[in-house]
Amino acid sequence: MRKLLITAMVVAFLCSGLYAVYVLNRPERVIGFGERIHHDDFDYSVLKVEKFKTIGDSTQPVTANGTF
DSSP: HHHHHHHHHHHHHHHHHHHHHHHHHHHOOOOOTTOOOEEETTTEBBOOOOOOOEEEETTEEEEOSSSO
């Protein structure tokens, strides 16, 4: 029984490691305006793009080193 448990743990560890390598190395997907992307139970779509140097409310603004 102990040998089976150790084998199952090793297999689970190897599978999770392979999945992590896949997730971290898959190519980034760029979508266009109006194109839908489905993730889990959600659908996303790009409607517009804006660039800002500062975000947040006037009491606690956050300034970017580049562009938000």
